[in-house]
Amino acid sequence: MPRVLRIGGAQMGPIHKADSRQGVVRRMLDLLDEAKAKGCDLVVYPELALTTFFPRWYMTDAAEIDAWFEREMPNAPTRPLFEQARRYGIGLSFGYAELTPDGHHYNTSILVDREGRIVGKYRKVHLPGHAEHDPQRAFQHLEKRYFEPGDLGFPVWRTMGGIVGMCICNDRRWPETYRVMGLQGVELVVLGYNTPSVNSQKTDEGPQKRLFHHRLTLQAGAYQNSTWVVAVAKAGSEDGHPLIAGSVIVNPDGEIVAEAQSESDELIVADCDLDATIFGKETIFDFKRHRRIEHYGRITSQTGAVLPPKGG
Ligand code: CDT
DSSP states (O other): OOOEEEEEEEEBOOOOTTOOHHHHHHHHHHHHHHHHHTTOSEEEOOTTTTSOOGGGSOOOOHHHHHTTSBSSSSOTTTHHHHHHHHHHTOEEEEEEEEEOTTSOEEEEEEEEOTTSOEEEEEEOOOOOSOSSOOTTSSSOOOHHHHOOOOSSOSOEEEETTEEEEEEEGGGGGOHHHHHHHHTTTOSEEEEEEOOBSSBTTBTTOOHHHHHHHHHHHHHHHHHHHTOEEEEEEBOEEETTEEEOOOOEEEOTTSOEEEEOOSSSSEEEEEEEEGGGGHHHHHTTTOHHHHOOGGGOHHHHHOSSOOOOOOOO
16 A cells, blocks of 8 residues: 655744743644645744744853743643644644743644644754853854753654654754664654854854755655655744755655745645655665674764874
């Protein structure tokens, strides 16, 4: 039986500091309606989809910080999204800031099946940026201040007829992210991102370079693990802070098959044949036959580079 999932990448335009979660969910519902009209099975929304990208703001007050986090999921603002998706028989994935009952803070995404059940949770592992206010930067990126590194690893789930994994934004730049999921047979990786259009420490690096690196990592991750990758932006200028757009759906050959054209709310759609992952997994990237783990020890035994000794 063919295993084709029609996937909608629900790019979202800017969400400003003053925007309410109810207003954001209204926009997510509009994108869900469009996905239903286009026959989608699964809709993927961005990282921190319910709020502005608040880690750009330096905060010290715990109550002010915690106001950006969700204490349960679904909760009152998101319940309409869960209910409508279940009525439509469409699966979901979206990101949000998670505050656990025992006080842990994570940058989280979830996978919801067509029956409206949360079947998967992922907590962002690679947290970019810094923990203290840095006056040298053109703008702040305080993920290391507000989040703890994810404690769940990179699991995958059997759902919607395939093997599905998640990662979040900066995770997409790391080959380990895809490979750990690839080693569990992943067929579809879904992720959201908020990527500033300029580098805060190198302001001559603009959106074109950023989009190039974005596509480069997604296409490499897809090809090297023979998996579909769906990457969805929060885009446009949030209170004067521009984010790249460029949401894409990448096939297991590493080719882009759908790409957003705007910096606004926009649905991109592709039919993702999960059986298209088989050829790569059984030939050039047949891990079991070709990987030489006796040479990969450094990958898990060290973080920074260890340079060879200087000669003479
Ligand atoms: N949200 C997120 O992870 N953004 C990062 C910005 C890196 S610059 C500090 C990204 O990799 O796109």
